[in-house]
Amino acid sequence: MSLGKKENKIDLSKNTCPNREQRAKGTNVYFGKASELLDEAKEGTLQCSDRKFQQSGGCVLNFYLAVRVSTIRDAAVIFNAPVGCSSSALGYRELYRAVPVELGRPAEYDLHWLTTNLQQNDVVYGASNKLKDAIKEAQTRYNPKAIFILTSCTTGIIGEDIEGTVTEIQPEIDATIVPIHCEGVRSRLVQTGYDAFWHAVLKYLVKKPEKKQKDLVNVASMLSYTWQDRLEIERLLGKVGLRVNFIPEFATVEQFEQLSEAAVTAPICPTYTDYISRGLEQEFGVPYFLYPSPMGIKNTDEWLRRIGKYTDKEEEIEELIKEEHVKWVPKLEEIREQLLNIKEDGTKLNVLGSLGQGRLVSQLPYFDEIGLKSPAAMAQDFDDLLIEELEEVLDTVGDFDIMVNTFQASEQAHVTHKVNPDVALTCPFQGGAWKRDSEITRIHALRGDADPWSAQSGYTGAVAFGNFLLQSLKNKSYQKTMKEKTATGYKDWYLEQPDPLYFLEKGK
Amino acid sequence: MSKRKQIAIYGKGGIGKSTTTSNLSAALSDLNYSVMQIGCDPKNDSTTTLRKGKPIPTVMDTVRSGSNKLDNLVFEGYNGVHCVEAGGPEPGVGCAGRGIIAAIELLDNNGIIDDIDPDIVIYDVLGDVVCGGFAIPIRQGIAEQVYTVTSSDYMAIYAVNNLFKGILKYSGSGGALLGGIIGNSISKISQKEMITDFSEKTETNVIEFVPRSSTVTKCELDGVTTIEGAPDSEQAEVYRQLARNVINNKDSYIPKPFEAQDLADWAASWINNLLKEEKIEHDGIRSGSGEGI
Numbered sequence: 001m002s003l004g005k006k007e008n009k010i011d012l013s014k015n016t017c018p019n020r021e022q023r024a025k026g027t028n029v030y031f032g033k034a035s036e037l038l039d040e041a042k043e044g045t046l047q048c049s050d051r052k053f054q055q056s057g058g059c060v061l062n063f064y065l066a067v068r069v070s071t072i073r074d075a076a077v078i079f080n081a082p083v084g085c086s087s088s089a090l091g092y093r094e095l096y097r098a099v100p101v102e103l104g105r106p107a108e109y110d111l112h113w114l115t116t117n118l119q120q121n122d123v124v125y126g127a128s129n130k131l132k133d134a135i136k137e138a139q140t141r142y143n144p145k146a147i148f149i150l151t152s153c154t155t156g157i158i159g160e161d162i163e164g165t166v167t168e169i170q171p172e173i174d175a176t177i178v179p180i181h182c183e184g185v186r187s188r189l190v191q192t193g194y195d196a197f198w199h200a201v202l203k204y205l206v207k208k209p210e211k212k213q214k215d216l217v218n219v220a221s222m223l224s225y226t227w228q229d230r231l232e233i234e235r236l237l238g239k240v241g242l243r244v245n246f247i248p249e250f251a252t253v254e255q256f257e258q259l260s261e262a263a264v265t266a267p268i269c270p271t272y273t274d275y276i277s278r279g280l281e282q283e284f285g286v287p288y289f290l291y292p293s294p295m296g297i298k299n300t301d302e303w304l305r306r307i308g309k310y311t312d313k314e315e316e317i318e319e320l321i322k323e324e325h326v327k328w329v330p331k332l333e334e335i336r337e338q339l340l341n342i343k344e345d346g347t348k349l350n351v352l353g354s355l356g357q358g359r360l361v362s363q364l365p366y367f368d369e370i371g372l373k374s375p376a377a378m379a380q381d382f383d384d385l386l387i388e389e390l391e392e393v394l395d396t397v398g399d400f401d402i403m404v405n406t407f408q409a410s411e412q413a414h415v416t417h418k419v420n421p422d423v424a425l426t427c428p429f430q431g432g433a434w435k436r437d438s439e440i441t442r443i444h445a446l447r448g449d450a451d452p453w454s455a456q457s458g459y460t461g462a463v464a465f466g467n468f469l470l471q472s473l474k475n476k477s478y479q480k481t482m483k484e485k486t487a488t489g490y491k492d493w494y495l496e497q498p499d500p501l502y503f504l505e506k507g508k
Numbered sequence: 509m510s511k512r513k514q515i516a517i518y519g520k521g522g523i524g525k526s527t528t529t530s531n532l533s534a535a536l537s538d539l540n541y542s543v544m545q546i547g548c549d550p551k552n553d554s555t556t557t558l559r560k561g562k563p564i565p566t567v568m569d570t571v572r573s574g575s576n577k578l579d580n581l582v583f584e585g586y587n588g589v590h591c592v593e594a595g596g597p598e599p600g601v602g603c604a605g606r607g608i609i610a611a612i613e614l615l616d617n618n619g620i621i622d623d624i625d626p627d628i629v630i631y632d633v634l635g636d637v638v639c640g641g642f643a644i645p646i647r648q649g650i651a652e653q654v655y656t657v658t659s660s661d662y663m664a665i666y667a668v669n670n671l672f673k674g675i676l677k678y679s680g681s682g683g684a685l686l687g688g689i690i691g692n693s694i695s696k697i698s699q700k701e702m703i704t705d706f707s708e709k710t711e712t713n714v715i716e717f718v719p720r721s722s723t724v725t726k727c728e729l730d731g732v733t734t735i736e737g738a739p740d741s742e743q744a745e746v747y748r749q750l751a752r753n754v755i756n757n758k759d760s761y762i763p764k765p766f767e768a769q770d771l772a773d774w775a776a777s778w779i780n781n782l783l784k785e786e787k788i789e790h791d792g793i794r795s796g797s798g799e800g801i
Binding site: 009011013014015016017018019021022023025026044045046047048049050126156157158159160161163164165167168185186 | 617
């Protein structure tokens with residue numbers, strides 16, 4: 001792990017974390033060989049550059065941070081922002097209502113939402129009184145255990161003294177107030193929002209452990225991994241008598257408070273989990289690991305073994321692995337066999353995959369496992385937190401092209417065009433929605449639905465995901481129809497450029 | 509020194525704030541303290557006299573270039589003083605306040621100050637606290653003590669009074685408190701008296717009076733502090749005394765600023781005194797001596 005560096009110490013006396021650019025020399029603009037990206041990350045020379053043409057973007061506040069925080073049940077959220085900044089949070093019920101209550105989603109999942117709706121006068125005269133009023137209103141209206149304050153570009157630019165306001169009003173308020181510094185202007189890397197969230201959780205919510213719970217495993221789950229993945233993780237760990245403390249989605253405030261009592265913090269996505277994992281170890285001695293994630297058979301085995309080590313369940317875990325292998329490995333072998341036989345010449349199918357950098361390092365070994373080749377991959381961003389993990393991936397699967405960008409559909413189209421894979425994994429934000437100009441199978445890398453076939457984690461997930469890929473490759477009529485019925489999204493001259501980063505202003 | 513002393517120095521533009529700050533830093537370094545001076549003004553000229561008149565790249569320059577290399581923000585000045593300039597936009601564009609916020613956040617959150625671990629950090633801040641950005645150094649967790657440089661000029665005192673309002677506002681939420689007033693460009697007794705009276709009326713104190721001196725100007729033109737350029741001068745001794753006073757000053761005040769009209773009324777009486785004194789001087793009559801021509 002790329003840890004232990006002096007600058008990586010988390011300082012909770014500060015109001016917030018450094019941004020990802022500064023903390024981990026991150027970037028969200030790159031195209032080249034993965035080995036070169038790795039070298040640059042090691043040297044610390046990665047940086048964000050401007051584009052002359054940019055299609056879309058996400059901000060630190062609204063790239064899901066808002067939605068995730070809104071799920072915390074006995075809490076309320078205040079958007080200290082103009083009303084528009086909270087708009088994405090309003091999609092919260094849409095996002096989660098597909099998860100059936102029977103599978104564990106709380107029946108009552110109303111949005112506990114307030115906004116200070118900052119206006120001209122607030123910008124000119126300051127808005128601390130408005131925030132105080134909103135905090136009082138949140139306390140009266142929802143009687144929550146915690147009140148999260150999400151800051152915005154507006155409060156960041158006028159330099160609102162959020163901590164000052166919180167210090168002043170906290171004595172009058174029962175709920176713990178948790179200010180999160182997710183001002184959009186802070187950073188181009190949306191990961192900064194998660195770091196800022198974890199910083200606030202560590203600073204304000206996590207309590208000193210009253211007792212250690214040797215059977216409790218912290219898992220920072222993202223629901224871009226699916227609800228089924230949570231169930232799979234609960235199933236596996238439950239079999240050896242371990243309990244899972246899933247945060248932040250649909251967690252209670254108490255679950256945050258007891259993060260310090262767990263036996264270990266285990267990853268699903270290392271880039272997402274890094275800050276909270278390190279913080280919990282540094283402040284409360286909760287051990288952690290960042291790699292591997294439970295994706296694919298080999299990585300799930302390893303993930304379970306690491307947890308077994310910290311929970312004194314090593315023998316039980318070995319038993320579990322044996323038991324699970326008997327059931328699932330033959331199924332995966334079958335999928336592998338079929339995938340290897342799709343091409344008549346017996347060569348491997350090419351997949352262009354991944355989404356975040358976390359998924360990059362966990363998905364590629366899985367593709368290797370099921371007999372797929374990845375000549376190229378995409379990630380939303382990359383930084384030096386995952387140097388060793390990428391190194392390991394390169395050792396396993398060899399070198400490949402990598403495209404790093406956040407929501408630039410044209411660049412993704414370019415890479416897809418160039419690589420011409422058999423299947424491309426992407427998501428609507430990331431370019432999956434553009435019109436198809438080939439019959440490449442495109443499937444959603446971020447299938448948030450709660451259906452078992454959308455699972456990706458653990459053993460059942462490895463099989464489900466393999467089946468999903470297999471199905472999408474067996475029947476191409478959908479791709480054919482789409483190609484016939486829709487025009488090409490981009491002009492040939494762009495797709496023929498050697499560099500997909502044609503619009504990049506180098507050095508700017 | 510066990511705990512790091514962090515102070516912020518405010519004052520109206522052109523009042524001699526950076527001159528005083530740089531001399532204070534230089535004097536403190538001569539007293540064997542490790543000092544970091546952080547210029548918080550988009551003009552980025554706070555530390556030039558510590559660097560033989562040469563400007564340094566600013567923190568915001570680095571941010572703007574998109575570089576994530578943070579090892580080129582602190583520059584060595586006179587006698588090892590660590591010099592930093594926050595920087596900011598050209599006049600008339602952008603948001604200077606946000607520049608200060610972004611620069612201080614970068615220094616603070618990335619442990620850049622902690623890595624150098626100076627005994628004293630001095631923030632030299634553009635005088636009028638015109639927006640939230642310029643109040644950042646006096647917020648909770650940055651500086652604990654504020655000093656303000658002022659002359660007896662009404663507008664300078666007006667700016668100090670505004671600063672006091674800012675300090676008062678943040679005093680309830682863990683913000684910095686006032687360490688004292690530094691009277692600058694003092695050439696007459698009545699100027700001292702006026703500033704002293706202002707400090708009494710606002711329930712604060714004056715930590716040092718710095719006389720007007722051509723030595724300071726001459727050294728500045730040479731691109732050095734008085735401490736460096738004229739170490740044996742009387743003026744240098746004043747700055748050294750200021751440095752000792754700042755080190756020993758454990759007092760912190762919550763100021764009681766004037767309301768706008770009250771300040772004008774208070775000032776009016778003093779301005780009359782000063783004008784009378786000037787007139788006497790101009791007419792060649794030495795006040796108080798009783799001698800005529």
